[in-house]
Amino acid sequence: MTRFDAAAAEERQKLFADGIVAHRERASPFVTFEADADASGADDEDGATDSAETGSDDADPETGDDAEQAPPWIQFGDGTLNLDCTDDELDDLKSLLGEFPAFKIDDLTRPEEAEGVNVRVSALADPNRVAQCVERVFREVYDRPESFRAWVTAV
Incomplete structure (x- = not known):
């Protein structure tokens, strides 16, 4: 792979396919795709996110990470997509997978x-x-x- 990010729909889809091919060619355990942290759509007119301006009360005191603002990611490996989501997102995922008959939910894990x-x-x-x-x-x-x-963040 020679590029690791894309911002247009067609280019992102090509990036994802190229990442999967690279993962398979390298026999790596998985490939990880991540949305840019600034891609939430919650930017104000100046391009700054609310959490950047105001700080976050939900930040992890050890790492400073804001769990609410962590960008979504999807991993692919061994014929399986792996992702985290909220209950509402899970409902949306189930609905979307209805359009992809070769894809099915194999496992749901709710960590304590x-x-x-x-x-x-x-x-x-x-x-x-x-x-x-x-x-x-x-x-x-x-x-x-x-x-x-x-972004392709791991291959």
Whole structure:
């Protein structure tokens, strides 16, 4: 792989497919796709996010990370998509997967120490079809804006 980010829908989908191909060629455990932290659509007119201006009361005192503002991510490995979501996002994911008959939820895990659910989805399809699904999950489940930037953060 020679590029690791994209901001247009068609380019993101190609990026996701290329990441899956690179993952398979390298026999790596997984590939991780992440939405840019500034891609929440919650920017004000000056481009600053609310949490950047006001700080966050929800920040982890040890790391300073704001769990509410963590960008969404999706991993793919061994024919499985892995992602975290809220209960509302899970409902959206289930609805979306109705349009992808080759994809099905295999496992839901609700860790005691975290809110939300970890979802494992079997995705036994070619890289382009998986990439289509990943793009739609970011846009429709995680509500990313049309021009959000996505990154391949691990291959």
